[in-house]
Amino acid sequence: MTDTTPTIGTTEVIDAAPAQQPEQISHVVVRFAGDSGDGMQLTGDRFTSASALFGNDLSTFPDYPAEIRAPAGTVNGVSSFQVHISDHDITTPGDAPNVLVAMNPAALKADLHRLEQNGLLIVNSDSFEERDLAKAGYDHNPLHDDFLSSYRLVEIPMTTLTQRATESLGVKARDSERSKNFFALGVISWLYSRPTEPTVEWIEGKFKDLVKASNLAAFKAGYNFGETSELFDHPYQVKPAQLPPGEYTNISGNVALAWGLVAAGQLAKLPLFLGSYPITPASDILHELSKHKHFGVRTVQAEDEIAAIGMALGAAFSGHLGISTTSGPGLALKSETISLGISLELPLLIVDIQRGGPSTGLPTKTEAADLNIAMYGRHGEAPLPIVAAYSPAHCFDAAIEAARIALKYRTPVILLSDGFLANGSEPWLLPELDTLPDISVSFQTEMNHVADDGTPEFWPYLRDPDTLARPWAVPGTPGLMHRIGGLEKEDGTGNIDYSPANHSKMVHLRAGKVAGIANDIPLATITGDADADVCLLGWGSTWASIDAAVQRTRREGTKLAWIHITHLNPLPRNLGELLRTFKTVLVPELNLGHLCRMVRAEFLIDAKPVNKVQGLPFTAAELEDAIQEALK
Amino acid sequence: MSDTAAVTTVPITTKKDWVSDQEVRWCPGCGDYGIMHAVQTLMPELGIAPENTVFVSGIGCSSRFPYYMNTYGMHSIHGRAPAIATGVAVARPDLDVWVITGDGDSLSIGGNHLIHALRRNVNLTILLFNNRIYGLTKGQYSPTSETGKVTKSTPFGSIDHPFNPLSVALGAEASFVARTHDLDRKHMIEVFRQAHAHRGASFVEIFQNCNVFNDGAFDDIISRHAREEMMIDLQHGQPIRFGADGHRGVVMGSDGQLRIVEVGDVGEEALLVHDAHRLDPGLAFALARLSHDDHSATPFGVFRDVQRGDYGQLVGAQVAAASEKKGPGDLGALLRSNGTWMVG
Numbered sequence: 018m019t020d021t022t023p024t025i026g027t028t029e030v031i032d033a034a035p036a037q038q039p040e041q042i043s044h045v046v047v048r049f050a051g052d053s054g055d056g057m058q059l060t061g062d063r064f065t066s067a068s069a070l071f072g073n074d075l076s077t078f079p080d081y082p083a084e085i086r087a088p089a090g091t092v093n094g095v096s097s098f099q100v101h102i103s104d105h106d107i108t109t110p111g112d113a114p115n116v117l118v119a120m121n122p123a124a125l126k127a128d129l130h131r132l133e134q135n136g137l138l139i140v141n142s143d144s145f146e147e148r149d150l151a152k153a154g155y156d157h158n159p160l161h162d163d164f165l166s167s168y169r170l171v172e173i174p175m176t177t178l179t180q181r182a183t184e185s186l187g188v189k190a191r192d193s194e195r196s197k198n199f200f201a202l203g204v205i206s207w208l209y210s211r212p213t214e215p216t217v218e219w220i221e222g223k224f225k226d227l228v229k230a231s232n233l234a235a236f237k238a239g240y241n242f243g244e245t246s247e248l249f250d251h252p253y254q255v256k257p258a259q260l261p262p263g264e265y266t267n268i269s270g271n272v273a274l275a276w277g278l279v280a281a282g283q284l285a286k287l288p289l290f291l292g293s294y295p296i297t298p299a300s301d302i303l304h305e306l307s308k309h310k311h312f313g314v315r316t317v318q319a320e321d322e323i324a325a326i327g328m329a330l331g332a333a334f335s336g337h338l339g340i341s342t343t344s345g346p347g348l349a350l351k352s353e354t355i356s357l358g359i360s361l362e363l364p365l366l367i368v369d370i371q372r373g374g375p376s377t378g379l380p381t382k383t384e385a386a387d388l389n390i391a392m393y394g395r396h397g398e399a400p401l402p403i404v405a406a407y408s409p410a411h412c413f414d415a416a417i418e419a420a421r422i423a424l425k426y427r428t429p430v431i432l433l434s435d436g437f438l439a440n441g442s443e444p445w446l447l448p449e450l451d452t453l454p455d456i457s458v459s460f461q462t463e464m465n466h467v468a469d470d471g472t473p474e475f476w477p478y479l480r481d482p483d484t485l486a487r488p489w490a491v492p493g494t495p496g497l498m499h500r501i502g503g504l505e506k507e508d509g510t511g512n513i514d515y516s517p518a519n520h521s522k523m524v525h526l527r528a529g530k531v532a533g534i535a536n537d538i539p540l541a542t543i544t545g546d547a548d549a550d551v552c553l554l555g556w557g558s559t560w561a562s563i564d565a566a567v568q569r570t571r572r573e574g575t576k577l578a579w580i581h582i583t584h585l586n587p588l589p590r591n592l593g594e595l596l597r598t599f600k601t602v603l604v605p606e607l608n609l610g611h612l613c614r615m616v617r618a619e620f621l622i623d624a625k626p627v628n629k630v631q632g633l634p635f636t637a638a639e640l641e642d643a644i645q646e647a648l649k
Numbered sequence: 650m651s652d653t654a655a656v657t658t659v660p661i662t663t664k665k666d667w668v669s670d671q672e673v674r675w676c677p678g679c680g681d682y683g684i685m686h687a688v689q690t691l692m693p694e695l696g697i698a699p700e701n702t703v704f705v706s707g708i709g710c711s712s713r714f715p716y717y718m719n720t721y722g723m724h725s726i727h728g729r730a731p732a733i734a735t736g737v738a739v740a741r742p743d744l745d746v747w748v749i750t751g752d753g754d755s756l757s758i759g760g761n762h763l764i765h766a767l768r769r770n771v772n773l774t775i776l777l778f779n780n781r782i783y784g785l786t787k788g789q790y791s792p793t794s795e796t797g798k799v800t801k802s803t804p805f806g807s808i809d810h811p812f813n814p815l816s817v818a819l820g821a822e823a824s825f826v827a828r829t830h831d832l833d834r835k836h837m838i839e840v841f842r843q844a845h846a847h848r849g850a851s852f853v854e855i856f857q858n859c860n861v862f863n864d865g866a867f868d869d870i871i872s873r874h875a876r877e878e879m880m881i882d883l884q885h886g887q888p889i890r891f892g893a894d895g896h897r898g899v900v901m902g903s904d905g906q907l908r909i910v911e912v913g914d915v916g917e918e919a920l921l922v923h924d925a926h927r928l929d930p931g932l933a934f935a936l937a938r939l940s941h942d943d944h945s946a947t948p949f950g951v952f953r954d955v956q957r958g959d960y961g962q963l964v965g966a967q968v969a970a971a972s973e974k975k976g977p978g979d980l981g982a983l984l985r986s987n988g989t990w991m992v993g
Contacts, residue, residue, distance in 0.1 A: 066988070069990065070988065070990050071990075072990060072992060215988075257992070258992075260992045260993075261992070261993070262991075262992050262993025263991070263992060263993065264985075264989050264990070264991055264992075265989055265990050265991075265992060266984065266985065266987050266988060266989045266990075267987065267988075268987070272987070276983060276984060279978065279980065279983060280980055283978065283980055288740070290736065290739070290740050292736060309978065309983065310967055310968045310970075310971035310972070311968075311971040311972045311974070311975040311976065311977065311978050312977075312978030312980075312983075313968060313972075313978065314968070315739060315740065315964050315965075315968060317735070317736075317739060317964070319732065319765075320732075320761055320762065320764075320765035321761055323729060323732065323762075324729070324732035324735070324761070324762050324765065325732075327725075327726075327729045327732030327733040327735070327736060327762070328732055328733070328735050328736035328739065329736060330725075330733055330736060331705070331723075331732070331733040331734060331735060331736020331737040331738075331740065332736040332737070332739070332740035333736075334703075334721075334723060334733075334736075334737060335703075335736070335737045335740040335741045335744070336740070336741070337740045339736065353726055353729075354726060354729065357725060357726050361723070446992075447984050447985070447989065448984075450980055450981055492700065492701065492702075492703050492721040492737070492741065492744050493700055493701055493741070493743065493744065494700060495698070495700045496700070497700070498699050498700055498719055498720050498721050498722075499721065499722075500669065500671075500704075500715050500716050500718075500721075500722035500723070500724065501722070501723055501724070502715070502716070502722075502723060502724025502725065503708075503724060503725065503726060504724065512671070513671075513716070
């Protein structure tokens with residue numbers, strides 16, 4: 018846009034350097050909260066991006082309702098975005114925010130309890146009219162009494178100020194409402210000395226015409242308001258973090274996972290086929306992969322979850338890297354097809370972005386209660402390998418690892434992530450592409466057996482002696498035509514065979530193939546003190562909270578060990594031996610003890626569960642308490 | 650494929666190249682044998698190679714079919730064959746993909762996949778063996794069983810209203826819809842040939858006799874003595890007439906209703922001329938519903954054969970267009986696409 022861009026009106030261009038010197042702080046946790054329609058996710062996301070480009074370490078936690086638009090102004094409709102920025106290595110989005118931006122009374126009501134004592138509370142005072150208060154369920158105006166006396170309250174009439182900043186552009190009062198989140202972003206950007214260029218550039222690229230002008234004006238007005246209003250003593254600055262050198266990008270788990278799948282296709286030298294059905298919080302992977310067709314990615318939005326995995330299986334049979342992405346309810350529907358995939362012994366990747374269950378449960382909230390269904394949720398003896406991502410960026414590596422196992426061992430693999438990883442983001446040190454593993458496998462092109470009469474023939478279930486994987490002969494290969502199916506088949510020939518001894522042999526072979534993968538995955542390692550009494554055993558997204566809790570506990574001089582596993586089936590082969598060296602094993606999980614029961618059963622150790630099922634990640638403090646309790 | 654046959658070398662195969670070494674395990678006298686022989690007879694005539702052919706089935710008696718074909722094949726899950734075959738056909742538009750299914754498999758447990766495969770127009774040749782009964786589970790009524798059917802699960806008679814498979818297919822936007830039956834190999838071969846030649850989803854209902862659990866279900870229409878007066882042979886571009894010397898025919902009344910008439914009463918010019926290529930499926934639908942039961946004159950042949958983009962090719966075209974526009978995927982560029990910053 019050039020000459021058609023409206024001028025910025027009365028709002029001046031932002032000063033290059035703030036007049037006041039910023040106070041250096043090591044980290045800050047900011048929570049933006051407002052109505053679902055207020056654009057809080059976008060606001061948080063922009064603040065995050067500016068911080069990432071500034072060089073902070075960071076971790077984010079989007080927290081939004083299941084309804085697209087719950088009744089406006091109600092507590093049910095509050096959408097929040099918490100971001101932790103730091104000048105040092107951090108892993109969690111922070112326990113208690115230092116700053117809460119509440120765009121309306123409902124947001125205040127929903128999130129005030131999270132704010133630290135004496136924390137900074139910034140409210141849009143324009144939205145505290147009687148009607149707004151009633152919708153949020155307040156019978157008083159909390160701004161007008163001492164209800165908020167234990168916080169540093171800053172009232173800003175954001176709606177009015179945004180309106181004033183945009184009216185000269187010809188923006189109607191009602192339309193200017195939509196820009197007030199940029200005003201809030203401007204205020205916070207000034208307060209934490211964020212560079213403004215990334216946000217300005219983003220607005221200019223994202224919006225057009227009057228909306229662009231209005232959002233720019235609101236953002237700049239907010240920034241200037243911070244500087245000139247004297248509501249704040251001075252701004253703060255969180256210096257860039259001392260991260261390992263290299264090139265970074267800010268990445269969310271779902272994008273990292275989608276890119277990991279693209280990379281897996283490239284590394285396997287196979288076209289990628291995604292069959293998927295929209296489901297929160299997995300849909301973003303479908304969206305992301307659909308953009309990258311030039312990598313040879315085929316995506317089909319199927320008619321249902323069952324069709325989605327059926328298509329992926331059909332593509333796998335045809336020589337593609339077949340993938341189906343979903344969340345818990347979808348995983349349940351895919352169960353029968355996964356069992357078929359186990360019987361067919363074809364590579365297939367199932368990605369489960371876990372959410373609160375059972376049933377529709379908490380579709381937008383996180384939980385890690387699908388480990389049991391991943392392990393045991395199939396009919397018959399149907400074991401499969403399970404890989405779990407532990408951080409947003411790790412979703413990239415986990416996707417490649419899951420694909421590697423699926424391809425090499427010709428088996429369905431379940432990759433577990435969760436809502437916290439999917440939507441949360443962190444800086445990611447980009448990998449050197451030539452360090453990524455070669456996961457390519459060969460298709461069978463020749464006969465592999467000789468019949469008694471000397472005729473060469475193809476046996477679809479003649480196994481590789483090391484991996485026990487069967488040959489992958491894809492349609493189009495002359496001479497290797499064969500039929501596979503869900504009926505029990507004879508090992509070797511693949512012919513239908515119901516005989517007792519053969520079924521027993523096949524059940525044991527399929528189980529043995531999966532168990533044998535233990536020799537092809539990393540050993541478990543101990544972080545912290547190997548001679549500690551207490552060891553935490555974690556998997557998945559609890560990594561962030563455990564990391565924070567372990568660091569804090571050890572900083573206080575307490576010995577503590579931590580093992581975090583990414584392979585849940587088979588388990589690392591030294592895990593039992595390692596766990597047995599500790600007096601106490603604590604297993605923090607966002608479920609009622611799935612891994613805990615697995616290791617108790619597997620290793621006969623008295624592992625103790627630490628559980629949380631609130632749709633939220635553990636806070637570090639909660640885990641510290643559990644550790645202290647165990648140390649008593 | 651009709652549109653590629655001109656440019657590819659026609660593989661020379663014989664029927665035995667298409668027959669697998671597996672023992673066929675259907676009940677003696679089952680209609681499935683006739684269908685299988687028709688398919689195996691047709692295959693060498695199509696000029697395609699066994700290695701480029703895939704048969705996908707669900708579960709049920711008919712779904713054993715892939716085991717008996719010397720092609721690539723998958724005997725999959727009850728109802729899911731159209732979905733799995735969609736994966737094959739979208740991943741590999743170069744393959745000939747056939748779906749073998751039954752009335753329970755495709756119209757009950759797999760109804761959703763069938764209608765969506767038809768709607769998308771995936772390049773599949775779908776053969777629905779309709780015997781109006783569950784055979785493999787030993788004789789329960791199916792979604793095409795007539796109301797009042799007494800079976801093990803309906804000792805007082807079924808109260809379900811049945812599906813008309815062709816109505817379902819036409820309602821699901823199918824671009825090719827046909828019907829044949831297991832007693833006439835020549836008719837089957839001709840219909841299968843046209844179904845195969847059609848690019849996109851082809852749906853063929855085959856009246857198939859289950860001589861164990863629903864013997865003679867179609868006898869009043871397709872048995873040798875009934876055929877002449879009860880089977881209406883649809884021919885594209887021809888007036889619809891049947892019976893001895895074509896004495897009966899089909900007309901459309903002023904109320905839009907199709908009726909069977911004596912040609913002598915109305916004159917040949919009053920007869921409906923069959924147009925399988927008509928874009929509007931209304932007439933095909935009316936023909937599909939001309940017969941209301943197993944005892945009235947029933948149309949056979951190709952009801953509808955219209956052109957629409959083949960889903961697998963369209964998916965492939967988007968991939969090709971994206972590659973042409975953006976060049977081959979560059980992983981390094983992808984990882985940097987959301988902006989990066991340097992540390993140190």
